[in-house]
Amino acid sequence: NAGVTQTPKFQVLKTGQSMTLQCAQDMNHEYMSWYRQDPGMGLRLIHYSVGAGITDQGEVPNGYNVSRSTTEDFPLRLLSAAPSQTSVYFCASSYGTGGNTEAFFGQGTRLTVV
């Protein structure tokens, strides 16, 4: 049972490049989400998904796309990277709204856009 796995752990991109941050969970969680963490700003919600085929925008969705084709995977795409997207990205997963709603986080991806 690996929990929530993110790849890569570190990435450097040039402005304008595209890339996909991968997130996978093996806990059969319905709910998955992406956050970015910047100094002094906490964890801000980018996009979330309540199940396969269903996604929605969070607090800071601009510049990011997501899809959810399976329960296990929830990739985050940067179509044209900008320096403002330099951040640490965390994926999280949980059950829906039942008794156990603890959100489990991946180990994070540190992204630098130059």
Add this chain to the structure above:
Amino acid sequence: GENVEQHPSTLSVQEGDSAVIKCTYSDSASNYFPWYKQELGKRPQLIIDIRSNVGEKKDQRIAVTLNKTAKHFSLHITETQPEDSAVYFCAARTGGGYNKLIFGAGTRLAVHP
């Protein structure tokens, strides 16, 4: 939109003292309030949570209180130890039937021996 404010942003205490972190939320439909601890370079991990039908919850040296009328909740750590040093985040699950968490900006707690 939904918003969670957290204070203070930094907190410095002596070992053995108590620490209190406070949060307020904007969505009156919020019904679940977790607290996460993040050590340097690590992922956030849940330390305690409280639901809207409960006013207080304790787990050893940590406790959380909730005031639904005022829309605020607090984390209390007693007998602090150096290993409590970390960044603490509060969060509120918004209304709407899914586990959508909005986080506060975090509190950096330093416990000095």
